[in-house]
Amino acid sequence: xxxxxxxxxxxxxxxxxxxxxxxxxxxxxxxxxxxxxxxxxxxxxxxxxxxxxxxxxxxxxxxxxxxxxxxxxxxxxxxxxxxxxxxxxxxxxxxxxxxxxxxxxxxxxxxxxxxxxxxxxxxxxxxxxxxxxxxxxxxxxxxxxxxxxxxxxxxxxxxxxxxxxxxxxxxxxxxxxxxxxxxxxxxxxxxxxxxxxxxxxxxxxxxxxxxxxxxxxxxxxxxxxxxxxxxxxxxxxxxxxxxxxxxxxxxxxxxxxxxxxxxxxxxxxxxxxxxxxxxxxxxxxxxxxxxxxxxxxxxxxxxxxxxxxxxxxxxxxxxxxxxxxxxxxxxx
Amino acid sequence: xxxxxxxxxxxxxxxxxxxxxxxxxxxxxxxxxxxxxxxxxxxxxxxxxxxxxxxxxxxxxxxxxxxxxxxxxxxxxxxxxxxxxxxxxxxxxxxxxxxxxxxxxxxxxxxxxxxxxxxxxxxxxxxxxxxxxxxxxxxxxxxxxxxxxxxxxxxxxxxxxxxxxxxxxxxxxxxxxxxxxxxxxxxxxxxxxxxxxxxxxxxxxxxxxxxxxxxxxxxxxxxxxxxxxxxxxxxxxxxxxxxxxxxxxxxxxxxxxxxxxxxxxxxxxxxxxxxxxxxxxxxxxxxxxxxxxxxxxxxxxxxxxxxxxxxxxxxxxxxxxxxxxxxxxxxxxxxxxxxxxxxxxxxxxxxxxxxxxxxxxxxxxxxxxxxxxxxxxxxxxxxxxxxxxxxxxxxxxxxxxxxxxxxxxxxxxxxxxxxxxxxxxxxxxxxxxxxxxxxxxxxxxxxxxxxxxxxxxxxxxxxxxxxxxxxxxxxxxxxxxxxxxxxxxxxxxxxxxxxxxxxxxx
Numbered sequence: 001x002x003x004x005x006x007x008x009x010x011x012x013x014x015x016x017x018x019x020x021x022x023x024x025x026x027x028x029x030x031x032x033x034x035x036x037x038x039x040x041x042x043x044x045x046x047x048x049x050x051x052x053x054x055x056x057x058x059x060x061x062x063x064x065x066x067x068x069x070x071x072x073x074x075x076x077x078x079x080x081x082x083x084x085x086x087x088x089x090x091x092x093x094x095x096x097x098x099x100x101x102x103x104x105x106x107x108x109x110x111x112x113x114x115x116x117x118x119x120x121x122x123x124x125x126x127x128x129x130x131x132x133x134x135x136x137x138x139x140x141x142x143x144x145x146x147x148x149x150x151x152x153x154x155x156x157x158x159x160x161x162x163x164x165x166x167x168x169x170x171x172x173x174x175x176x177x178x179x180x181x182x183x184x185x186x187x188x189x190x191x192x193x194x195x196x197x198x199x200x201x202x203x204x205x206x207x208x209x210x211x212x213x214x215x216x217x218x219x220x221x222x223x224x225x226x227x228x229x230x231x232x233x234x235x236x237x238x239x240x241x242x243x244x245x246x247x248x249x250x251x252x253x254x255x256x257x258x259x260x261x262x263x264x265x266x267x268x269x270x271x272x273x274x275x276x277x278x279x280x281x282x283x284x285x286x287x288x289x290x291x292x293x294x295x296x297x298x299x300x301x302x303x304x305x306x307x308x309x310x311x312x313x314x315x316x317x318x319x320x321x322x323x324x325x326x327x328x329x330x331x332x
Numbered sequence: 333x334x335x336x337x338x339x340x341x342x343x344x345x346x347x348x349x350x351x352x353x354x355x356x357x358x359x360x361x362x363x364x365x366x367x368x369x370x371x372x373x374x375x376x377x378x379x380x381x382x383x384x385x386x387x388x389x390x391x392x393x394x395x396x397x398x399x400x401x402x403x404x405x406x407x408x409x410x411x412x413x414x415x416x417x418x419x420x421x422x423x424x425x426x427x428x429x430x431x432x433x434x435x436x437x438x439x440x441x442x443x444x445x446x447x448x449x450x451x452x453x454x455x456x457x458x459x460x461x462x463x464x465x466x467x468x469x470x471x472x473x474x475x476x477x478x479x480x481x482x483x484x485x486x487x488x489x490x491x492x493x494x495x496x497x498x499x500x501x502x503x504x505x506x507x508x509x510x511x512x513x514x515x516x517x518x519x520x521x522x523x524x525x526x527x528x529x530x531x532x533x534x535x536x537x538x539x540x541x542x543x544x545x546x547x548x549x550x551x552x553x554x555x556x557x558x559x560x561x562x563x564x565x566x567x568x569x570x571x572x573x574x575x576x577x578x579x580x581x582x583x584x585x586x587x588x589x590x591x592x593x594x595x596x597x598x599x600x601x602x603x604x605x606x607x608x609x610x611x612x613x614x615x616x617x618x619x620x621x622x623x624x625x626x627x628x629x630x631x632x633x634x635x636x637x638x639x640x641x642x643x644x645x646x647x648x649x650x651x652x653x654x655x656x657x658x659x660x661x662x663x664x665x666x667x668x669x670x671x672x673x674x675x676x677x678x679x680x681x682x683x684x685x686x687x688x689x690x691x692x693x694x695x696x697x698x699x700x701x702x703x704x705x706x707x708x709x710x711x712x713x714x715x716x717x718x719x720x721x722x723x724x725x726x727x728x729x730x731x732x733x734x735x736x737x738x739x740x741x742x743x744x745x746x747x748x749x750x751x752x753x754x755x756x757x758x759x760x761x762x763x764x765x766x767x768x769x770x771x772x773x774x775x776x777x778x779x780x781x782x783x784x785x786x787x788x789x790x791x792x793x794x795x796x797x798x799x800x801x802x803x804x805x806x807x808x809x810x811x812x813x814x815x816x817x818x819x820x821x822x823x824x825x826x827x828x829x830x831x832x833x834x835x836x837x838x
């Protein structure tokens with residue numbers, strides 16, 4: 001285990017990741033003792049399917065946080081893009097029940113997916129440019145964008161829901177080899193890509209440099225503004241992917257479908273051990289944080305605990321995890 | 333108590349910091365109603381001494397007596413209660429509050445129930461301003477006032493409490509002629525009533541105008557205390573220089589190949605209020621020193637040359653071609669390097685390993701998508717050995733290294749970037765003696781590799797020991813360039829504090 005973690009996170013004092021792995025073990029053991037079904041492969045797959053979308057959003061947020069910047073508008077970005085995506089498909093396929101030419105059927109999904117990614121690019125660009133040029137705290141700026149995107153989503157949907165009537169279910173509900181949900185593959189794929197970017201790309205190194213000391217990074221010749229804007233664009237693109245998979249899974253879009261991802265993603269990333277001040281953490285930290293949050297939700301259900309306890313427990317775990325790691329850091 | 337009894341006496345005060353003896357057995361005495369100047373070069377121990385008196389630092393050994401009572405050390409509140417007030421070089425005012433609120437911030441006058449009585453506060457401030465002859469409206473917001481007025485407010489604030497000893501740290505640095513007149517009048521009026529003043533300044537003219545005695549510190553030791561009327565400025569300057577310790581290292585300027593033709597031309601750099609029309613040339617293989625007081629515009633000039641701050645005018649030419657950088661990444665691509673003064677502020681990624689710090693500029697310079705990991709490790713290991721960086725591995729976080737080794741990491745970073753032009757700002761601040769010599773050798777080695785080097789330093793012996801030529805800056809202007817035999821600690825100091833002309837007359 002030690003070698004496994006040090007491979008991903010480098011050597012260093014025992015940090016949040018180790019605490020996290022222990023926590024995950026405890027939850028698994030307790031939940032299994034209460035209910036054997038918890039470790040059934042099908043349940044494990046369920047857990048991962050439940051957290052796949054969160055994991056994609058959190059990967060973006062995590063990489064951004066490595067550079068010391070935050071984006072709390074991710075939830076309303078997912079909602080807005082999800083709504084836009086569902087509306088496009090409805091319109092293009094003339095749902096429900098409309099007859100359209102076969103070329104149109106054929107073109108609908110690529111066009112809608114492409115446009116949604118384009119939309120994600122634009123949202124990320126808007127966030128990034130504003131954060132960089134205003135020189136204001138990224139928390140405040142994206143708080144503003146969170147509200148603005150939420151309002152925009154309400155405006156375009158008019159508060160109505162947009163259903164797909166059973167179309168486009170592959171990404172969210174489909175399985176490969178009859179067993180593994182497609183969304184899990186995307187989740188794992190994104191985490192691996194994030195890991196490679198952070199460890200092996202020049203760009204990833206620059207994220208750590210900026211997060212550790214932005215002024216020093218600038219004096220060392222890094223175009224810090226450009227790197228930060230790129231990170232926000234990356235977050236926007238991952239949010240677009242999350243929105244598409246989410247709509248595919250739930251089959252219907254509301255103006256608020258993805259709102260909860262903002263806090264859950266931040267919670268996962270912070271519990272995972274990406275430092276809020278930037279410059280520390282990696283893809284495995286994000287992965288562990290997401291898994292922990294997924295486990296808690298699932299374990300509580302399987303143990304027959306009131307599901308409303310989930311948020312309370314997650315809140316307490318964030319506080320405990322961060323406090324413990326702060327204390328151990330101060331000691332070393 | 334008679335006129336010649338001491339209000340303050342320090343006996344054998346010592347204070348050590350890792351690698352530095354900031355104060356070494358200092359005996360200092362101050363009489364009632366005396367204005368006593370404290371002078372010395374940077375790092376002489378002036379700040380440490382006044383901070384011990386003000387209570388913000390505790391000495392390692394020695395004792396202080398104040399008004400007949402003896403103390404081992406003060407706490408800030410204790411020193412204030414005794415009637416000691418310090419006016420720091422940097423203003424410590426709350427910009428968003430009014431003048432009156434700032435003056436009485438420690439204990440605002442209140443009505444019953446704890447509500448602040450603004451009327452009372454303003455009235456008291458206004459009376460005090462009148463007594464001190466300062467024309468400042470107490471209801472004004474501090475942020476809207478000039479630097480001069482802010483300094484005067486800081487001085488007035490000291491008079492809001494019972495005051496026996498006033499410590500002034502470079503008070504005239506931000507005062508104009510009129511402000512200085514007010515300050516000197518206040519000092520003269522109050523000293524008759526028994527106020528004692530410790531006056532720190534680089535300006536010897538002021539000291540000879542207002543002070544009774546002057547104590548010279550050097551390298552943490554007291555060199556001498558003179559009555560101002562019995563001493564010449566020349567002697568005070570000699571005391572400040574003392575017997576030089578620069579014998580520790582002396583670059584053999586004759587051995588390295590003679591500097592080539594002038595390749596780097598710094599042409600007419602200006603920025604309003606900071607740098608005025610500075611031009612000089614640096615040859616290939618030359619180390620060009622920049623001397624001056626803190627705030628004389630040296631670092632500001634370096635930032636302009638490197639493209640970090642906007643300038644009003646200025647061009648940079650290399651081999652006759654214009655290479656004026658637009659920003660830091662442009663500067664680095666054009667072969668310029670800048671080792672900043674503030675290692676922790678804008679030099680190092682403290683929370684990252686040595687290897688990532690050392691390779692950062694080189695990475696920023698090339699265009700690869702992927703990190704050249706094996707090459708990076710090889711290069712950093714090589715340079716780390718070459719510079720003798722003391723670290724268990726290059727994976728060690730920089731925050732765990734000593735000051736000298738941190739500085740070497742900064743140097744490694746710019747060496748790996750292979751810059752042709754290097755601006756080195758205060759390379760040995762907070763660095764222990766051993767590492768200092770290694771850093772000088774490194775800079776010498778760079779000169780042998782025919783690079784053009786601009787070295788900023790407040791350590792004049794260091795400039796004398798290392799530089800081929802030294803430009804001296806004062807108030808944003810390059811006042812002179814010393815060459816060959818003129819490059820001496822004494823000459824540099826004279827030009828730095830600007831007493832040269834007066835001494836010729838004497």
